[in-house]
Amino acid sequence: MTFERISTGIPGLDSLMEGGIPRGFTVLVAGNPGSGKTVLASHFLYEGLKNAGESGIYVSFSESREQFFNNVERLGMDFQKYEGEGKFHFLDLASVTREGIQDALDEVVATIRDSHAQRMVVDSFSAISQAFDDLNEARIALQIVLGKMTRAEGVTSMLIAEVPVGQESIGSGIEEFVADGIIKLEHGRTNAAPLGVRVIKMRGTDIDRETHLAVISSKGMTVYGKQKLRLSYPMSEERIRTGVPGLDERAGGGFLRGTTTAVIGASGVGKTTLSFQFVAEGVRAGEPGIFCSLEEAPDDIRRMARRYGYGDIESLEEAGLAIVSVVVENLHPDAFVSFLAEQIKKTGARRIAVDSISAFEQSYPDEMYSITKHLVALMREHGVTSIFTLLTTQQAGMNLTELGVSSLFQNIILLRYVEVEGAMRRSMLILKMRSTNHDESILEFTISDGSGMRIAGAMDEYTGILTGVAQRLYKEFEARKRAMAQEGAQKKEGRRRRSEFEASLGKKAGSSGSRQKGERGGGGRQQQQRRGRGQKR
Known part of the structure; x- marks a missing residue:
């Protein structure tokens, strides 16, 4: 089955659930006090008003109209503009007692029909459930009014639920009978990671169940989806x-x-x-x-x-x-x-x-x-x-x-x-x-x-x-050592040869001197003999 999906107004959140919430679904937004539930729900309504042309209703069992407008105005959302155009309705039911809860729910349904609303936020689910003495009665009433009737009118709803600090479970245990989807917000540990958001349930949807970073700034809530991982990427030879x-x-x-x-x-x-x-x-x-x-x-x-x-x-x-x-x-x-x-x-x-x-x-x-x-x-x-x-x-x-x-x-x-x-x-x-x-x-x-x-x-x-x-x-040291040794041996050999050469020169010089002396001695004797013969004559 293929669902028509509508945006929450937070792109990073939409990417965790195939692009958005299936139209007509009822989604529970749960979290500790101060975790950004109202901010997320306000994005959802404002997206419909500003970009989708869909009228909306905010049903409050906790804060007044003035408080709501002051809070969302700081986030750059001008709900008063759309209220003046008749496209947005704020139902202040903060003073409703147990005896008046059924009348309050009837008023919600009537406003949906009269305004042709396509998006609705109920703040909070916890306040409504506490108005019933019997949880079974609460489940039946909520399933009929917030489930079947809103879906029949084509309304996509967000129900806000408080989760006490230190408690892991969501709400009173009847939410799964009413909600088609559950989004949970939780406080982070550092300023760099102030909030975490996780999609726990969304019928007929392939969801990303990891906890993702959420940050609230002057522009509202931003959800950072994780970079997709894969093994194969295009390769270049350049x-x-x-x-x-x-x-x-x-x-x-x-x-x-x-x-x-x-x-x-x-x-x-x-x-x-x-x-x-x-x-x-x-x-x-x-x-x-x-x-x-x-x-x-x-x-x-x-x-x-x-x-x-x-x-x-x-x-x-x-x-x-x-x-x-x-x-x-x-x-x-x-x-x-x-x-x-x-x-x-x-x-x-x-x-x-x-x-x-x-x-x-x-x-x-x-x-x-x-x-x-x-x-x-x-x-x-x-x-x-x-x-x-x-x-x-x-x-x-x-x-x-x-x-x-x-x-x-x-x-x-x-x-x-x-x-x-x-x-x-x-x-x-x-x-x-x-x-x-x-x-x-x-x-x-x-x-x-x-x-x-x-x-x-x-x-x-x-x-x-x-x-x-x-x-x-x-090896270089050894090469140099061998070179030096070879050079030393060559020098030694050179000295030896020089010595031998010099010695050979000395011998030749001695032999030549002896011959010259002998030649000088023989000439003297010949002269003496000639002189002797002359005297005898």
Whole structure:
């Protein structure tokens, strides 16, 4: 069976029950005092008056007409306008006694017929049921008057029921006989999550039974539905530049469009810089982008950008860069997801950086996996290429994060500090890049004024980098040792050969001297012999 559905006036609530309440249904709105029951019911009536052209009736057994008008006026609802037009009727039955309850119900039915009302609110169901001594009598009367008769007249009704603080059960136990649907409101624990709303029952309707965040502001009630989760999303083979010089060629040409990347590292190591350069690169290429900081004000981000070479930050903002900041203590994760969804639609963003989702950990330590999964699902649904930074305490080895969310990302980049020969330097490791043949080296990067982050090269000559203290590779030391030994041996061999050469030269010089001396001695004897022969003659 297909129902015609009418809106509650709260889009987030409608989405929990296939788009709205089936026409003619009677819905119980239950909750503790101050949980927003009257506000929700007022939205329901005002939606009919303003947008659907349907007249309405508010039947009050608790507050006066003046109180009602004052309260809803603060929410931007002008019921008095429609009362003047004869489209809205307020029945003040706060002073009705038990003896007059039947007459009061007859008046309600008469007003419905006379005004041709299509929507009605009864505040409160609890007051009516208490007017009967016997619960069976109450059930019969309510079923006839508020059930069959209103449905026959085509009236869709909301019945408000008070749930005492500390009590889990709803009403007096007869509601299930009257109500086609039940919506329950409850108080939250923090300012970021002031109220929760849950659809417990709605006949013939596929409902979302989870508790969802509800917030009441000057514009009335807002219900934040949770981001839908699925496994299959459209994939792209297009590569987009990261904005970090030297990184693209080590990442297969850049990130695949539509992927999500986790940039993990300790405080101050460069996560914010990398993610900002990524978004700014897209804006320069004509792609609108959002840089969302959960820890710094927009002016702090602009100051950082100017320092690292983005002196034209105002021009980037005019070209499509949106810098926004959110205080997570004031905004529930579901509201944050909705906020980002609105920003995506508003700006047409193709790139987003969220810095840093670890900010949610303090308030929601047990929900980090769910928060991250819904954020990733939002990005993938809209085909946005995104970076999420995560803060971690640097430890020896490859311990990424204690949050247990790394499996949700398609790409993971780890940034680390490393001590090298008495100086602190920075290293990067691409741990994971889906469908990409990426560089598996440990890369050194620098961050400098005027140019920001850039890859300096691979740290091939060091070992122990992941311990935080890098040392020269032992094989290099051995190679140098062998080279030095070889050089020493060559020098020693050279000295030996020189010595031998010099010795051989010495021997040759001695032999030549002896021959010359002998030759000088023989010539003298010959002269003496000649002189002797001359004397004899």
